[in-house]
Amino acid sequence: MAGNNAVVFTKPGEVEVQDISFPELVLRDGPGVNPLNVGRKCNHGVILKVITTNICGSDQHMVRGRTTAPSGLVLGHEITGEVIEVGNDVEFIKKGDLVSVPFNIACGRCTSCKQQNTHICENVNPERPGSAYGYVDMGGWVGGQSEYVMVPYADFQLLKFPDKDQAMEKILDLTMLSDIFPTGYHGAVSAGVRLGATVYVAGAGPVGLAAAHSAQLLGASVVIVGDLNNDRLAQARSFGCETVNLREHPNLAEQIEQILKVPEVDCAIDCVGFEAHGHGDSKEEAPAIVLNSIMEVTKAGGRLGIPGLYVTGDPGAADNDAKHGTLKVRLGLGWAKAHTFVTGQTPVMKYHRDLMMAILSGKAQIAKAVNATIISLEEAPKGYQQFDSGVSKKFVIDPHNMVKNR
Template identity: 40%
Template sequence: MRAVVYEGPRSVSVIDVPDARIERPTDVLVRITTTNICGSDLHMYEGRTDFETGRWFGHENLGQVVEVGDGVDKVKVGDYVVIPFNVACGHCKNCERGLTNYCLTAQPVPEWAGAAYGFADMGPWAGGQADLLRVPWGDFNCLRLGEDAEEKQADYVMLADIFPTGYHATELAHVKPGDQTVIYGAGPVGCMAAYSAIIKGASRVMVVDRHPDRLKLIEEIGAIPIDDSAVDPVEAVNDMTMGLGADNGCECVGYQAHDPQGNEDPSLTLNRLVKSVRFTGEIGVVGVYIPQDPGAADELAKHGEVAFDFGEFWFRGQKLGSGQCPVKRYNRQLRDLIVAGKATPSWIVSHELSLEDAPDAYEHFDNRDAGWTKVVLHPDLASAKK
């Protein structure tokens, strides 16, 4: 089978690798028809993590079941399924509590928790930017899709990660009907957080970014774009909220945040959020932060530490929730919103390409080139280069 294989910093290729196969009775084998490039893939693509050369990416996956193990009861050959990026067993202490983002079984390091497909430090699981994907504990991890699955793949594949992750940000921030919400970052996850806040009935959703194409998308769904290269975003949010600040906020950027001049500062969006959210407000952090970052610009960041304005945060009596999304907590209900026509997350998609187009797509997406907001790959699609 073919897969998008990591060859080193900013270098991937599409090559033949050993076929995925059923290895345990509870496995499901999926022929991947749609898989996304995620902003989190770029951390690995850029060489900022310890992702191993020769592994392949892909944690946002959808496809059709082609084989099931003898221990699989629910999922059938021929089903279209979307797979959470979290690899979860369903029976450990954390999974039983609904915390599939911190599965204790799928993560082989005893002191750690949480696993994912094709992801640094999150277990040995192969990614789905390939023709086939082995899904362990298949009955638990596969979300079956209905008759419209094939035609709405670009919508349903967002259930693997970014739609639930954006929704999770609003859950951590406790966004409620009528709230005024600020979101830092208008990448795919930030867009989905804004979309989720609107679905929940927030009265005003403000989104801070500086890329014109992203800000234009935000405006199209009824959110308020704030260009932090043109204005002070904290002042802009406070001006729109009678000087009080937003009721809650979401951090959707992560440790590679940088100012308009290009200087990287992992504390930038966190500290801006503290000052943009009102006293006793709540903040949800789903942007990626990591324990070690040897490629960082300063000593604190190299050790996964940030200069957080804790005094201001404490003084304001704010609350903060963080961490990866437990996709299974939300994906079924979000799927049903898509089925009912009440959510169409594919509005974020800018490019649908073949697997062979992945190297160019990674380069464009990593450069944040205009118009490259979300890339979807189809292994069965012919390359535009041919």
């Protein structure tokens, strides 16, 4: 039996590459596995040889100790791979297929899945609707920052690439289909981005950059990206965005007015989430600052897309309310301006085929937008450290050294 090295969360601030068990078509007990999921048979699943798997900002929340993730949790929910084994209930996916795996696990059978709400599948997580690989409180499905991984409900979930050679040529773009490209796109769609719209994107991390690129694809006239990190803002400018450094210029409305001649935008996207920090000279965490600022600068009747992560439990929060996900949000302002808020995980399957076609046709250049950077599995701990320091890179792990031009 082949070995299976994987990236494992050990304690706050640390991950290690460890040899874990080779995947089977059953969910075994292990760190973070919900007891009600132990022993769950997955004859509807496949085993993948992982081609690429990405480090996500959501992973960083766990690694920083900002969730209740247990030691030993295998990380990774952004997975692209080659099918090497199929369960006896799998009909359409075949050995040798190269596929993208949606980060949210969905059965295809429940009411939510049938309504395209695959982000809140009712059958994969005994705790609550919605699940993901390698993530705290998501049912315990083993993560994919590894050499091999099991994926359930293969016929329903997997996006097969039409041509393997073409896919490998564009793998740095296609690897983004498992999460951040659909997530950024969902943020833009949820915000109502349309032809000619002016858009503010809070956060210039990979999801923010994906949202900004998505807004451009949807026809926005001006996309303004705000952040506290100059390197990440430079990356946003590299593909045509306007930028605002909120460390140097804390008044967001004034900065937007300098760009647009009016102090508001048509719509806004929060790609920061609960670990937001204060603007200007403040070094303090301010978990509601992004939500409040985007309400301030979005016109009356506008929409707010909120793909940024907010959690129900944050043991590292600065105050007791925030430890339980309770934030000081100016809901009255949003009510007075008749804003529409769209939150929650992204239903990846609603978008991933269309985004795949945009990549294969050359219309979408998502790898360039997020500065995709290949590393080996052994380099993953260093990648986590660099990403946490604020470098403007989207780290793509190549476990089997299969990606050309590394």
